[in-house]
Amino acid sequence: MARSVLQGPLTILIGADTYPPDINGAAMSTYRLAMGMKARGHKVHVIAARSEVGPSVSGVEDGVTVHRLRSHAAPTHPTLRLCLPWQIKGEVRKIFKDVSPDVAHIQCHYMVGESVAKEAVRSGTRLIATNHFMPENMNPFLPFPQWFLKIVAKNSWRDMDKVLGMADVITTPTTKSAETMYSHGFSRSVVPVSNGIDAERYELAPGELIDKPEAPVILFVGRLAKEKNVDQLIDAFALLPADLEARLEIVGVGEQRPALEMKAKHLQVAEKVTFTGFATDEELRCAYLRSSVFAMPGTADLQSLVSLEAMSASKPLVLANALALPHLVNEGINGFLFTPGDRREFSRQIERILRLSEQERHAMGTASRAMVAQHSFATSMTILESLYRSDRRDEEALPPSETTADVRK
Known part of the structure:
Protein backbone atom coordinates (compact mmCIF):
# COMPACT_ATOMS: atom_id res chain seq x y z
CA MET A 1 0.00 0.00 0.00
CA ALA A 2 1.25 3.48 -0.85
CA ARG A 3 2.66 5.48 2.04
CA SER A 4 0.31 8.26 3.12
CA VAL A 5 2.24 11.50 3.33
CA LEU A 6 -0.62 13.94 3.87
CA GLN A 7 -2.55 13.64 7.13
CA GLY A 8 -5.61 15.43 8.43
CA PRO A 9 -7.82 17.82 6.44
CA LEU A 10 -6.45 18.74 3.03
CA THR A 11 -6.53 21.91 1.01
CA ILE A 12 -7.75 20.80 -2.42
CA LEU A 13 -7.65 23.02 -5.51
CA ILE A 14 -9.90 21.87 -8.36
CA GLY A 15 -9.36 23.26 -11.85
CA ALA A 16 -12.43 23.08 -14.09
CA ASP A 17 -13.12 24.35 -17.58
CA THR A 18 -16.86 23.95 -16.94
CA TYR A 19 -18.62 24.41 -13.60
CA PRO A 20 -22.14 25.47 -12.49
CA PRO A 21 -24.05 27.47 -13.55
CA ASP A 22 -22.99 25.47 -16.63
CA ILE A 23 -25.35 22.53 -17.08
CA ASN A 24 -23.54 19.46 -18.36
CA GLY A 25 -22.17 16.19 -17.03
CA ALA A 26 -18.61 17.41 -16.46
CA ALA A 27 -19.77 20.54 -14.62
CA MET A 28 -22.08 18.55 -12.34
CA SER A 29 -19.44 15.88 -11.69
CA THR A 30 -16.97 18.58 -10.67
CA TYR A 31 -19.56 20.24 -8.42
CA ARG A 32 -20.33 16.93 -6.74
CA LEU A 33 -16.61 16.31 -6.23
CA ALA A 34 -16.24 19.71 -4.56
CA MET A 35 -19.28 19.12 -2.33
CA GLY A 36 -18.15 15.59 -1.48
CA MET A 37 -14.70 16.68 -0.40
CA LYS A 38 -16.11 19.61 1.56
CA ALA A 39 -18.43 17.18 3.39
CA ARG A 40 -15.36 15.15 4.38
CA GLY A 41 -13.86 18.14 6.16
CA HIS A 42 -11.42 19.30 3.51
CA LYS A 43 -10.91 22.91 2.48
CA VAL A 44 -11.93 23.10 -1.18
CA HIS A 45 -11.14 25.77 -3.75
CA VAL A 46 -12.33 25.70 -7.36
CA ILE A 47 -10.82 27.62 -10.29
CA ALA A 48 -13.30 28.06 -13.13
CA ALA A 49 -14.34 30.52 -15.80
CA ARG A 50 -16.52 33.44 -14.85
CA SER A 51 -19.94 32.92 -16.44
CA GLU A 52 -20.31 36.55 -17.51
CA VAL A 53 -18.20 39.49 -18.63
CA GLY A 54 -16.04 41.06 -15.93
CA PRO A 55 -12.77 40.80 -14.02
CA SER A 56 -11.75 37.73 -12.06
CA VAL A 57 -13.53 37.39 -8.73
CA SER A 58 -13.44 35.01 -5.77
CA GLY A 59 -16.27 34.14 -3.42
CA VAL A 60 -17.86 31.38 -1.40
CA GLU A 61 -20.44 29.27 -3.23
CA ASP A 62 -22.19 26.48 -1.30
CA GLY A 63 -19.39 26.41 1.25
CA VAL A 64 -16.61 26.19 -1.35
CA THR A 65 -14.32 29.05 -2.40
CA VAL A 66 -14.71 29.53 -6.16
CA HIS A 67 -12.20 31.64 -8.08
CA ARG A 68 -13.96 32.85 -11.24
CA LEU A 69 -11.45 33.86 -13.91
CA ARG A 70 -12.22 36.50 -16.52
CA SER A 71 -13.50 34.81 -19.64
CA HIS A 72 -14.81 35.35 -23.14
CA ALA A 73 -17.84 33.99 -24.96
CA ALA A 74 -17.05 31.18 -27.40
CA PRO A 75 -18.09 32.35 -30.88
CA THR A 76 -19.60 28.99 -31.86
CA HIS A 77 -21.11 27.82 -28.55
CA PRO A 78 -24.15 29.35 -26.81
CA THR A 79 -22.89 29.00 -23.22
CA LEU A 80 -19.20 28.05 -23.20
CA ARG A 81 -16.80 30.62 -21.75
CA LEU A 82 -13.11 30.60 -22.69
CA CYS A 83 -10.23 31.70 -20.47
CA LEU A 84 -7.25 32.83 -22.52
CA PRO A 85 -4.02 31.27 -21.18
CA TRP A 86 -1.95 34.47 -21.32
CA GLN A 87 -4.64 36.32 -19.36
CA ILE A 88 -5.06 33.78 -16.57
CA LYS A 89 -1.50 32.49 -16.07
CA GLY A 90 -0.59 35.15 -13.51
CA GLU A 91 -3.93 34.86 -11.74
CA VAL A 92 -3.64 31.08 -11.42
CA ARG A 93 -0.13 31.49 -10.01
CA LYS A 94 -1.39 33.99 -7.43
CA ILE A 95 -4.22 31.64 -6.40
CA PHE A 96 -1.69 28.84 -5.84
CA LYS A 97 0.45 31.17 -3.76
CA ASP A 98 -2.49 32.39 -1.66
CA VAL A 99 -4.18 28.99 -1.24
CA SER A 100 -1.05 26.81 -0.93
CA PRO A 101 -2.94 23.61 -1.87
CA ASP A 102 -1.86 20.14 -0.80
CA VAL A 103 -3.16 18.75 -4.07
CA ALA A 104 -4.55 20.08 -7.36
CA HIS A 105 -7.14 18.13 -9.34
CA ILE A 106 -7.89 19.19 -12.91
CA GLN A 107 -11.04 18.05 -14.71
CA CYS A 108 -10.06 18.71 -18.33
CA HIS A 109 -7.04 19.48 -20.50
CA TYR A 110 -8.28 22.77 -21.92
CA MET A 111 -7.46 26.33 -20.88
CA VAL A 112 -8.12 26.27 -17.14
CA GLY A 113 -7.03 22.66 -16.75
CA GLU A 114 -3.76 23.26 -18.58
CA SER A 115 -2.97 26.44 -16.64
CA VAL A 116 -3.60 24.72 -13.29
CA ALA A 117 -1.57 21.67 -14.37
CA LYS A 118 1.44 23.79 -15.38
CA GLU A 119 1.35 25.75 -12.13
CA ALA A 120 1.03 22.57 -10.07
CA VAL A 121 4.13 21.15 -11.74
CA ARG A 122 6.02 24.44 -11.35
CA SER A 123 5.16 24.69 -7.64
CA GLY A 124 5.73 20.99 -6.88
CA THR A 125 2.08 20.42 -5.94
CA ARG A 126 0.70 16.89 -6.25
CA LEU A 127 -1.48 16.76 -9.37
CA ILE A 128 -4.44 14.48 -10.15
CA ALA A 129 -6.07 14.74 -13.58
CA THR A 130 -9.51 13.46 -14.58
CA ASN A 131 -10.82 13.32 -18.13
CA HIS A 132 -14.58 13.79 -18.56
CA PHE A 133 -14.35 14.84 -22.16
CA MET A 134 -14.32 13.51 -25.71
CA PRO A 135 -12.82 16.01 -28.18
CA GLU A 136 -15.49 14.99 -30.69
CA ASN A 137 -18.11 16.44 -28.31
CA MET A 138 -17.24 19.87 -29.69
CA ASN A 139 -17.83 18.95 -33.35
CA PRO A 140 -21.46 20.23 -33.48
CA PHE A 141 -20.21 23.68 -32.44
CA LEU A 142 -17.34 23.97 -34.91
CA PRO A 143 -18.27 25.34 -38.37
CA PHE A 144 -15.79 23.17 -40.27
CA PRO A 145 -16.07 20.33 -42.79
CA GLN A 146 -15.77 16.76 -41.52
CA TRP A 147 -12.22 16.27 -42.79
CA PHE A 148 -11.05 19.32 -40.83
CA LEU A 149 -12.95 18.24 -37.69
CA LYS A 150 -10.96 15.00 -37.73
CA ILE A 151 -7.73 17.01 -37.71
CA VAL A 152 -9.01 19.16 -34.83
CA ALA A 153 -9.98 16.07 -32.83
CA LYS A 154 -6.62 14.39 -33.48
CA ASN A 155 -4.77 17.45 -32.24
CA SER A 156 -7.05 17.68 -29.21
CA TRP A 157 -6.31 14.05 -28.29
CA ARG A 158 -2.59 14.83 -28.62
CA ASP A 159 -2.97 17.88 -26.36
CA MET A 160 -4.89 15.78 -23.85
CA ASP A 161 -2.02 13.30 -23.70
CA LYS A 162 0.47 16.14 -23.17
CA VAL A 163 -1.50 18.03 -20.48
CA LEU A 164 -2.91 15.11 -18.50
CA GLY A 165 0.50 13.45 -18.77
CA MET A 166 1.85 16.06 -16.33
CA ALA A 167 -0.23 14.50 -13.54
CA ASP A 168 0.88 12.03 -10.89
CA VAL A 169 -2.33 10.05 -11.45
CA ILE A 170 -4.83 10.17 -14.32
CA THR A 171 -8.42 8.99 -13.89
CA THR A 172 -11.53 8.76 -16.03
CA PRO A 173 -15.06 7.65 -15.04
CA THR A 174 -15.21 4.21 -16.70
CA THR A 175 -13.11 1.41 -18.08
CA LYS A 176 -14.64 2.10 -21.49
CA SER A 177 -13.51 5.73 -21.45
CA ALA A 178 -9.99 4.59 -20.48
CA GLU A 179 -10.02 2.18 -23.43
CA THR A 180 -11.11 5.04 -25.69
CA MET A 181 -8.21 7.19 -24.49
CA TYR A 182 -5.75 4.37 -25.19
CA SER A 183 -7.25 3.79 -28.64
CA HIS A 184 -6.44 7.43 -29.48
CA GLY A 185 -2.79 7.00 -28.57
CA PHE A 186 -2.86 7.97 -24.88
CA SER A 187 0.57 7.03 -23.49
CA ARG A 188 0.07 7.05 -19.70
CA SER A 189 -1.75 4.61 -17.46
CA VAL A 190 -5.36 5.65 -16.74
CA VAL A 191 -7.26 4.59 -13.62
CA PRO A 192 -11.06 4.18 -13.99
CA VAL A 193 -12.79 5.88 -11.03
CA SER A 194 -16.55 6.31 -11.23
CA ASN A 195 -17.99 9.79 -10.70
CA GLY A 196 -20.17 8.04 -8.15
CA ILE A 197 -23.81 8.39 -7.28
CA ASP A 198 -25.63 8.79 -3.96
CA HIS A 375 -20.97 3.28 -8.39
CA SER A 376 -21.20 4.36 -4.75
CA PHE A 377 -20.36 8.04 -4.35
CA ALA A 378 -18.78 7.38 -0.95
CA THR A 379 -16.48 4.77 -2.48
CA SER A 380 -15.44 7.13 -5.28
CA MET A 381 -14.64 9.88 -2.77
CA THR A 382 -12.60 7.44 -0.68
CA ILE A 383 -10.57 6.38 -3.73
CA LEU A 384 -9.89 9.99 -4.75
CA GLU A 385 -8.98 10.89 -1.19
CA SER A 386 -6.41 8.07 -1.18
CA LEU A 387 -4.96 9.43 -4.43
CA TYR A 388 -4.72 12.90 -2.90
CA ARG A 389 -2.84 11.63 0.14
CA SER A 390 -0.44 9.27 -1.60
CA ASP A 391 3.02 10.12 -2.89
CA ARG A 392 2.87 7.47 -5.64
CA ARG A 393 2.05 7.60 -9.34
CA ASP A 394 -0.52 5.78 -11.48
CA GLU A 395 -2.14 2.60 -10.06
CA GLU A 396 0.52 2.40 -7.34
CA ALA A 397 -1.20 5.32 -5.62
CA LEU A 398 -4.28 3.20 -4.90
CA PRO A 399 -4.71 0.87 -1.95
CA PRO A 400 -4.41 -2.77 -3.12
CA SER A 401 -8.17 -3.36 -2.75
CA GLU A 402 -8.90 -0.55 -5.21
CA THR A 403 -6.23 -1.24 -7.83
CA THR A 404 -7.69 -1.44 -11.34
CA ALA A 405 -6.22 -3.71 -13.97
CA ASP A 406 -4.67 -2.11 -17.02
CA VAL A 407 -7.34 -1.97 -19.75
CA ARG A 408 -5.06 -1.26 -22.70
CA LYS A 409 -5.55 -3.60 -25.62
Missing part, protein backbone atom coordinates in the same frame (compact mmCIF):
# COMPACT_ATOMS: atom_id res chain seq x y z
CA ALA A 199 -28.20 6.17 -4.90
CA GLU A 200 -30.16 6.32 -1.65
CA ARG A 201 -31.45 9.83 -2.31
CA TYR A 202 -33.39 8.60 -5.35
CA GLU A 203 -35.27 5.94 -3.43
CA LEU A 204 -38.74 6.42 -1.99
CA ALA A 205 -38.54 7.38 1.66
CA PRO A 206 -40.52 5.26 4.15
CA GLY A 207 -44.16 6.19 3.78
CA GLU A 208 -43.49 8.49 0.80
CA LEU A 209 -45.98 8.36 -2.06
CA ILE A 210 -45.42 9.65 -5.59
CA ASP A 211 -48.42 10.52 -7.73
CA LYS A 212 -48.01 8.30 -10.76
CA PRO A 213 -49.56 9.48 -14.04
CA GLU A 214 -52.30 7.37 -15.57
CA ALA A 215 -50.33 6.90 -18.80
CA PRO A 216 -46.81 5.41 -18.94
CA VAL A 217 -44.06 8.04 -19.08
CA ILE A 218 -40.81 7.81 -21.04
CA LEU A 219 -38.23 10.10 -19.44
CA PHE A 220 -35.18 11.84 -20.86
CA VAL A 221 -32.90 14.03 -18.73
CA GLY A 222 -29.99 16.01 -20.08
CA ARG A 223 -28.83 19.00 -22.08
CA LEU A 224 -30.88 19.67 -25.18
CA ALA A 225 -27.75 19.65 -27.32
CA LYS A 226 -27.12 18.10 -30.71
CA GLU A 227 -24.91 15.27 -29.44
CA LYS A 228 -27.72 14.08 -27.12
CA ASN A 229 -29.78 13.06 -30.18
CA VAL A 230 -33.10 13.94 -28.53
CA ASP A 231 -34.59 14.27 -32.02
CA GLN A 232 -34.14 10.51 -32.39
CA LEU A 233 -36.10 9.97 -29.19
CA ILE A 234 -38.99 12.10 -30.46
CA ASP A 235 -38.95 10.15 -33.74
CA ALA A 236 -38.98 6.86 -31.82
CA PHE A 237 -41.80 8.10 -29.60
CA ALA A 238 -43.89 9.04 -32.63
CA LEU A 239 -43.52 5.45 -33.91
CA LEU A 240 -45.01 3.89 -30.76
CA PRO A 241 -48.44 2.26 -31.19
CA ALA A 242 -51.29 4.53 -30.13
CA ASP A 243 -52.78 1.92 -27.80
CA LEU A 244 -49.86 2.37 -25.39
CA GLU A 245 -51.10 5.92 -24.66
CA ALA A 246 -47.53 6.78 -23.64
CA ARG A 247 -46.23 10.23 -22.85
CA LEU A 248 -42.70 11.64 -23.21
CA GLU A 249 -41.14 13.96 -20.63
CA ILE A 250 -37.98 15.84 -21.60
CA VAL A 251 -36.13 17.48 -18.70
CA GLY A 252 -33.34 19.89 -19.53
CA VAL A 253 -32.36 23.10 -21.23
CA GLY A 254 -30.32 23.79 -24.32
CA GLU A 255 -30.08 25.39 -27.72
CA GLN A 256 -31.94 22.54 -29.45
CA ARG A 257 -35.24 23.05 -27.63
CA PRO A 258 -36.99 25.19 -30.31
CA ALA A 259 -36.09 22.67 -33.03
CA LEU A 260 -37.23 19.76 -30.85
CA GLU A 261 -40.54 21.45 -30.09
CA MET A 262 -41.01 22.03 -33.81
CA LYS A 263 -40.28 18.37 -34.54
CA ALA A 264 -42.87 17.24 -32.00
CA LYS A 265 -45.46 19.47 -33.68
CA HIS A 266 -44.48 18.24 -37.15
CA LEU A 267 -44.89 14.61 -36.04
CA GLN A 268 -48.23 15.49 -34.41
CA VAL A 269 -47.18 14.31 -30.95
CA ALA A 270 -46.70 17.73 -29.32
CA GLU A 271 -49.70 17.25 -27.01
CA LYS A 272 -48.05 14.08 -25.66
CA VAL A 273 -44.58 15.58 -25.15
CA THR A 274 -43.74 17.72 -22.11
CA PHE A 275 -40.66 19.95 -22.15
CA THR A 276 -40.05 20.52 -18.45
CA GLY A 277 -37.02 22.76 -18.84
CA PHE A 278 -34.74 23.26 -15.84
CA ALA A 279 -35.63 21.13 -12.82
CA THR A 280 -34.50 21.47 -9.22
CA ASP A 281 -32.91 18.45 -7.57
CA GLU A 282 -36.20 17.52 -5.90
CA GLU A 283 -38.22 18.04 -9.08
CA LEU A 284 -35.76 15.86 -10.95
CA ARG A 285 -35.96 13.16 -8.30
CA CYS A 286 -39.75 13.11 -8.59
CA ALA A 287 -39.51 12.92 -12.39
CA TYR A 288 -37.38 9.78 -12.11
CA LEU A 289 -39.68 8.19 -9.57
CA ARG A 290 -42.91 8.75 -11.52
CA SER A 291 -41.50 7.62 -14.88
CA SER A 292 -41.96 4.16 -16.41
CA VAL A 293 -38.72 3.91 -18.41
CA PHE A 294 -35.62 6.04 -18.89
CA ALA A 295 -34.34 6.62 -22.44
CA MET A 296 -30.93 7.97 -23.43
CA PRO A 297 -30.08 8.33 -27.15
CA GLY A 298 -26.84 10.29 -26.58
CA THR A 299 -23.65 8.78 -27.97
CA ALA A 300 -20.94 10.92 -26.33
CA ASP A 301 -21.29 10.02 -22.64
CA LEU A 302 -18.24 8.73 -20.78
CA GLN A 303 -20.49 7.60 -17.92
CA SER A 304 -23.97 9.25 -18.01
CA LEU A 305 -24.80 10.37 -14.51
CA VAL A 306 -28.46 10.79 -15.44
CA SER A 307 -28.65 7.11 -16.39
CA LEU A 308 -27.13 6.23 -13.00
CA GLU A 309 -29.72 8.46 -11.32
CA ALA A 310 -32.54 6.66 -13.16
CA MET A 311 -31.06 3.32 -12.10
CA SER A 312 -30.91 4.59 -8.51
CA ALA A 313 -34.64 5.34 -8.77
CA SER A 314 -35.17 1.69 -9.83
CA LYS A 315 -36.09 2.34 -13.46
CA PRO A 316 -35.55 0.16 -16.54
CA LEU A 317 -33.40 1.68 -19.28
CA VAL A 318 -33.25 1.95 -23.05
CA LEU A 319 -29.82 3.30 -23.98
CA ALA A 320 -27.80 3.84 -27.14
CA ASN A 321 -25.19 1.16 -27.69
CA ALA A 322 -22.29 3.64 -27.58
CA LEU A 323 -19.24 4.39 -25.42
CA ALA A 324 -19.91 3.66 -21.72
CA LEU A 325 -23.69 3.23 -21.92
CA PRO A 326 -23.65 -0.53 -22.69
CA HIS A 327 -21.93 -1.12 -19.34
CA LEU A 328 -25.11 0.10 -17.62
CA VAL A 329 -27.43 -2.39 -19.33
CA ASN A 330 -27.76 -6.12 -18.77
CA GLU A 331 -29.91 -6.92 -21.81
CA GLY A 332 -33.35 -8.13 -20.87
CA ILE A 333 -32.57 -7.87 -17.14
CA ASN A 334 -32.61 -4.14 -16.45
CA GLY A 335 -33.26 -2.78 -19.95
CA PHE A 336 -32.27 -2.86 -23.60
CA LEU A 337 -29.78 -1.26 -25.98
CA PHE A 338 -30.44 0.04 -29.47
CA THR A 339 -28.24 0.85 -32.43
CA PRO A 340 -27.51 4.60 -32.44
CA GLY A 341 -29.52 6.33 -35.14
CA ASP A 342 -31.97 3.43 -35.62
CA ARG A 343 -35.24 5.08 -34.63
CA ARG A 344 -37.36 2.00 -35.30
CA GLU A 345 -35.21 -0.23 -33.10
CA PHE A 346 -35.22 2.48 -30.43
CA SER A 347 -39.01 2.58 -30.57
CA ARG A 348 -39.30 -1.22 -30.45
CA GLN A 349 -37.09 -1.45 -27.39
CA ILE A 350 -39.13 1.19 -25.56
CA GLU A 351 -42.32 -0.64 -26.56
CA ARG A 352 -40.92 -3.93 -25.19
CA ILE A 353 -40.64 -2.37 -21.75
CA LEU A 354 -43.98 -0.58 -21.88
CA ARG A 355 -45.71 -3.86 -22.86
CA LEU A 356 -44.44 -5.53 -19.71
CA SER A 357 -46.66 -5.88 -16.68
CA GLU A 358 -46.12 -3.51 -13.76
CA GLN A 359 -44.55 -6.40 -11.86
CA GLU A 360 -42.11 -7.18 -14.69
CA ARG A 361 -41.08 -3.52 -15.05
CA HIS A 362 -40.58 -3.37 -11.30
CA ALA A 363 -38.26 -6.39 -11.50
CA MET A 364 -36.21 -4.64 -14.20
CA GLY A 365 -36.01 -1.53 -12.06
CA THR A 366 -34.88 -3.57 -9.07
CA ALA A 367 -32.09 -5.01 -11.22
CA SER A 368 -31.03 -1.48 -12.19
CA ARG A 369 -30.88 -0.48 -8.53
CA ALA A 370 -28.72 -3.50 -7.70
CA MET A 371 -26.30 -2.73 -10.55
CA VAL A 372 -25.77 0.88 -9.48
CA ALA A 373 -24.33 -0.21 -6.13
CA GLN A 374 -20.87 -0.49 -7.71
